Amino acid sequence: MSKSYLIRLEENDLGQIIEGLQAREESWRKTADYFRSGYNADDSFAIEECNDEHEADKIAQFYSRIIQNLERQRDEQRNAGSLA
Numbered sequence: 001m002s003k004s005y006l007i008r009l010e011e012n013d014l015g016q017i018i019e020g021l022q023a024r025e026e027s028w029r030k031t032a033d034y035f036r037s038g039y040n041a042d043d044s045f046a047i048e049e050c051n052d053e054h055e056a057d058k059i060a061q062f063y064s065r066i067i068q069n070l071e072r073q074r075d076e077q078r079n080a081g082s083l084a
Contacts, residue, residue, distance in 0.1 A: 011074075018070055025063035032056035 009017070028048055034040050035053035050056050 014070065014074060018067055021063050021067050025060050025067065028056050028060035028063060032060060
């Protein structure tokens with residue numbers, strides 16, 4: 001069983017973390033697209049180092065899961081605060 005942590009952050013700090021994770025997710029999604037098409041449509045984008053589109057997709061999904069978890073917890077706490 002993995003260990004869970006409770007971390008307290010200012011709302012803006014959490015927003016910055018989520019934004020950074022979204023950038024990483026997008027980079028991995030674009031990498032997967034590159035492996036599928038063989039074409040990089042975004043010149044400002046550097047392809048991530050991995051073996052294939054499946055690995056890139058899995059890493060993008062990993063980031064997506066973290067983002068969704070953080071956003072869910074943030075939203076739950078926002079809603080709980082508005083009920084008080």
